[in-house]
Amino acid sequence: MSVTRETVAKIASLARIRMGEDELDRMVPELNAILGWVEQLGEVDCTGVEPMTAVIPQKLRLRDDVVDADPLTGGGVRDAVLANAPAAEHGFFGVPKVIE
């Protein structure tokens, strides 16, 4: 299976990466080389094989349902959360206007 320029443009748009014409032209053969190479996985007989979901079998834990069980990952740290925001205003993340 190979991808066309239109497909790559579509994927880039889904991945929210702006790409110019030159960049798309460059990406198409590169992606096709990689996809052509991974295609060999199709030869492997996987009848009856379950796809791997966990590399080391483990039970997923649930933490205790306690507020601020871990103060680092709990609440009340607004300023720390906003500290690296490119545009923090009035205690919120600032973004371009989304409604007209």
Next chain:
Amino acid sequence: MSDLTELGVKAIRDGVAAGDFTAREVAEAFNAAVAAAAKLNAFIVATPEKALEAAEKVDADRAAGKPLGEMAGVPIGMKDLFATKGVQTTAASHILEGFVPQYESTVSQKLWDAGAGMLGKLNLDQFAMGSSNETSYFGNVISPWRRNDGGNAALAPGGSSGGSSAAVAARLCPAATGTDTGGSIRQPAAFTGISGIKPTYGRCSRWGIVAFASSLDQAGPMARSVEDCAIMLEAMAGFDPKDSTSLDMPVPEWAASLNPDLRGKKVGIPREYRMEGTDEEILKSWDQGIAWLRDAGAEVVDVSLPHTKYALPAYYIVAPAEASSNLARYDGVRYGLRELPEGANLQEMYAATRAAGFGDEVKRRILIGTYVLSAGFYDAYYTQAQKVRALIARDFEQAWGQCDLLLAPTTPTAAFALGDKLDDPLSMYLNDVFSVPASLAGLPAMSVPAGLNSEGLPLGLQVIGKAFDEQGVLDAALAIEQRAGFAAKPEKWW
């Protein structure tokens, strides 16, 4: 006083504890080495004040008769993939340039708690995606090693932990943290003549490590001896409730239990690893390694891992798929870069920010990942890759019926020159052919130096063990280390 920068983790820790020198003297010596090695570009940011601060605390604790930690007085390099509170953490990307974490990663915190200090944040391939450290936004790391042909070609330190490998090999730090997704600890260790271990998946907490492919990412130590790796891994490992895949198991005393006597152990030699295109000298060093393990008392058996050739293509579906999901968080809203073209709406801001903030290799992998996860292609690519991954893990399970450990080369060639593979992503990916299978199966694996090739460059051997058997891996690596007697070091030119 002898040159302190020649000392490893154990020698520094024991020397500080015995009062042979102070932790401050050690930190000063390494700070000076880091400052004098700008040409290697191994560090993105140096933090001499952090190293001194930690050292002074160790010296004060010692003077007060307080107990000292397992890494007390040892200054280390921290791969710039670990969040360090108050110190810029970039994953070698533009999109995280200037990002200053408000918290500390679990692994780095454990190291500081054990008495280590930070010399700086080490360069790497951008988001740990690369095998040559050429995808960093902050420039290439240059290996301290040179070929013996007098040509002075700049060589790759390996990747993605290329700053770590270069810094440890060049004696800028006695040890450094690395992370390994498909070989990012082992391959750079092999290229630079040092040791490095990727533990069992889940041994080291991923909390606070910038995520690449979460089902594969594991942290581990890189140092100049097996024992130093064992000491540092003990300090890094341990259960962390903040990581849902953290192993809830006690951390064994790997260092104290080291034993290079391999009598009673069976070492498998996977026949599928004898691949076309592997360098003759690598094959020779593998044979030498087999002889060394026999000499250490191990019985050597031939084993088969039939799906080996499918490991890399499976990896290059699974890892980009996870990366495309993990890297969706870089949106120009919560942290990092924001590109807001005049009049752009929110969607356009996302796309402009990510276009400006990610390098080519990162974009390539995000696109591949987005494609293989997209409707209509998910089963053909992603599900099939996860099935093949299950078969690769099963291959190892079956091998453990015949042996306790596996021995293989770490890489198919010695270090290549910077620029050699940059225009051909596939040939770059092939570098990880021997390291990726153990990653896909979550197994502990270690690279240890075996010797120099005819060009004067280091070659590494890889020991792969059963899940949770880091001890077996470290023991076999120690047996190799003792017999290889690797003492070569890069001649200082920087």
